[in-house]
Amino acid sequence: MQIDGETKIVVIVGDPVAQAKSPELFNALFERYGVNAALVPLQVPPAKLGAVLDGLRGIVNLAGVVVIVPHKIAAAAYAADLSDAARQTGSVNCLRREMDGTWFGAMFDGIGFVKGLDACELIVRDKSVLLVGTGGAGAGVAHALVDAGVASLDLFDSNTESLQRLERALRSRGGTTLIRRSMPAAQAAHDFIVNATPCGMRANDPLPIDLTGAHPDAVVADLIMKPAQTRLLEDARARGLATHLGRYLLESSVETMAAFLRLVP
Amino acid sequence: MQIDGETKIVVIVGDPVAQAKSPELFNALFERYGVNAALVPLQVPPAKLGAVLDGLRGIVNLAGVVVIVPHKIAAAAYAADLSDAARQTGSVNCLRREMDGTWFGAMFDGIGFVKGLDACELIVRDKSVLLVGTGGAGAGVAHALVDAGVASLDLFDSNTESLQRLERALRSRGGTTLIRRSMPAAQAAHDFIVNATPCGMRANDPLPIDLTGAHPDAVVADLIMKPAQTRLLEDARARGLATHLGRYLLESSVETMAAFLRLVP
Numbered sequence: 001m002q003i004d005g006e007t008k009i010v011v012i013v014g015d016p017v018a019q020a021k022s023p024e025l026f027n028a029l030f031e032r033y034g035v036n037a038a039l040v041p042l043q044v045p046p047a048k049l050g051a052v053l054d055g056l057r058g059i060v061n062l063a064g065v066v067v068i069v070p071h072k073i074a075a076a077a078y079a080a081d082l083s084d085a086a087r088q089t090g091s092v093n094c095l096r097r098e099m100d101g102t103w104f105g106a107m108f109d110g111i112g113f114v115k116g117l118d119a120c121e122l123i124v125r126d127k128s129v130l131l132v133g134t135g136g137a138g139a140g141v142a143h144a145l146v147d148a149g150v151a152s153l154d155l156f157d158s159n160t161e162s163l164q165r166l167e168r169a170l171r172s173r174g175g176t177t178l179i180r181r182s183m184p185a186a187q188a189a190h191d192f193i194v195n196a197t198p199c200g201m202r203a204n205d206p207l208p209i210d211l212t213g214a215h216p217d218a219v220v221a222d223l224i225m226k227p228a229q230t231r232l233l234e235d236a237r238a239r240g241l242a243t244h245l246g247r248y249l250l251e252s253s254v255e256t257m258a259a260f261l262r263l264v265p
Numbered sequence: 266m267q268i269d270g271e272t273k274i275v276v277i278v279g280d281p282v283a284q285a286k287s288p289e290l291f292n293a294l295f296e297r298y299g300v301n302a303a304l305v306p307l308q309v310p311p312a313k314l315g316a317v318l319d320g321l322r323g324i325v326n327l328a329g330v331v332v333i334v335p336h337k338i339a340a341a342a343y344a345a346d347l348s349d350a351a352r353q354t355g356s357v358n359c360l361r362r363e364m365d366g367t368w369f370g371a372m373f374d375g376i377g378f379v380k381g382l383d384a385c386e387l388i389v390r391d392k393s394v395l396l397v398g399t400g401g402a403g404a405g406v407a408h409a410l411v412d413a414g415v416a417s418l419d420l421f422d423s424n425t426e427s428l429q430r431l432e433r434a435l436r437s438r439g440g441t442t443l444i445r446r447s448m449p450a451a452q453a454a455h456d457f458i459v460n461a462t463p464c465g466m467r468a469n470d471p472l473p474i475d476l477t478g479a480h481p482d483a484v485v486a487d488l489i490m491k492p493a494q495t496r497l498l499e500d501a502r503a504r505g506l507a508t509h510l511g512r513y514l515l516e517s518s519v520e521t522m523a524a525f526l527r528l529v530p
Binding site for chain 2: 041045054
């Protein structure tokens with residue numbers, strides 16, 4: 001890749017940001033398309049997010065911002081307009097800089113997760129899913145699973161407020177998916193078991209889900225990207241269960257996000 | 266070059282910025298040193314400079330900002346502290362982000378210009394120089410020429426205020442260099458004839474200096490980098506005079522600036 005004065009810029013904001021895989025994935029995509037654009041990482045503490053986003057709005061050749069932990073909910077408040085998924089989840093993972101210098105916020109985590117499963121020929125329609133974690137990432141995944149027609153969605157979060165908010169939002173959509181409250185423990189009925197909590201990013205984190213009761217054909221997915229093999233996924237493999245890595249979510253949404261930012265067709 | 270989550274970021278702010286050569290030069294330097302850093306261009310309109318610099322201050326992995334036209338004077342006001350050359354010229358071409366999130370401003374244009382001449386074995390000590398243009402770039406070059414021991418410095422600017430400010434600043438330094446006011450016309454006594462105005466960036470710009478009276482051994486230098494061959498340099502070549510390109514200034518100061526930003530030894 002070659003950066004020159006005419007390069008369009010995308011940034012990723014997170015804290016930390018060192019673990020982010022978006023720079024490699026987006027820059028490889030730009031190279032593949034022959035697009036003169038580059039994505040660079042910016043480590044932004046929560047207290048500085050507002051000032052940083054206000055500043056970035058003033059940059060003419062900035063296409064947009066990829067938003068990761070812990071900014072997904074806070075960043076939504078800076079968007080002048082939001083996509084349906086961003087509105088449903090109250091969070092964004094991408095801000096596009098519009099011509100007038102305002103942000104349009106979107107959330108591709110959920111659709112990226114479902115696309116990532118699709119790419120591995122794992123179909124969620126009519127299946128039963130346990131989802132642990134109902135923050136920004138979990139909410140995005142929950143709405144996308146409902147969009148994809150899962151039969152039932154069992155939810156857990158130790159943060160009751162977050163859990164209730166997501167339950168209400170999912171139920172207000174109507175549709176046929178059963179929305180239930182659950183324990184963070186797999187049951188034989190679950191086809192998919194999904195960790196959407198940050199628990200597992202550090203080596204000493206406890207297991208976010210008890211897999212003891214899981215069906216032998218269940219698929220265990222973790223949204224965490226680094227480490228690639230979380231303790232939960234290791235536990236699943238030790239039990240002979242199929243696993244699905246966090247990076248598939250991002251890999252499946254990078255092209256969608258670059259198109260949203262109007263950098264690739 | 267490969268950008269990942271741990272890459273340190275430097276930005277260049279200008280308006281326009283498409284013509285900037287810093288991205289290629291800095292990124293090649295980082296590659297040569299095996300440093301995980303990248304410089305990216307940001308097009309920032311003057312009205313947005315304050316907000317952009319305030320935002321950039323909040324980015325932990327931002328090493329600093331390279332500042333080009335038209336922001337060199339305005340950006341100095343955002344620095345908590347200034348180098349001698351920045352103070353003398355009232356302008357900065359580089360802001361380093363300190364640990365506490367403040368900016369330290371420095372100006373390397375002048376020393377870069379003299380270093381660029383040195384690299385071409387063009388020695389200014391005890392020589393007579395005509396300098397046209399006394400804005401940020403011109404002032405930086407003027408102070409560096411005095412530092413380098415020129416015998417006389419003839420100054421012109423159509424902006425009398427800018428001209429008087431520079432005359433006062435140079436005279437207040439004491440020393441032996443003759444500081445004189447001049448017309449924008451070469452005389453036989455001038456060893457070096459320097460354009461530090463933006464006149465020549467556009468194809469239809471008038472000539473900033475009349476070379477009719479130039480000595481056949483005079484060297485004509487232009488600080489403009491794009492186009493490489495300005496109308497002034499073409500006129501000089503047509504008259505058989507030696508020429509010195511604008512890009513030598515930048516090429517000679519890139520390593521100094523990267524060291525100032527603490528990215529190379």
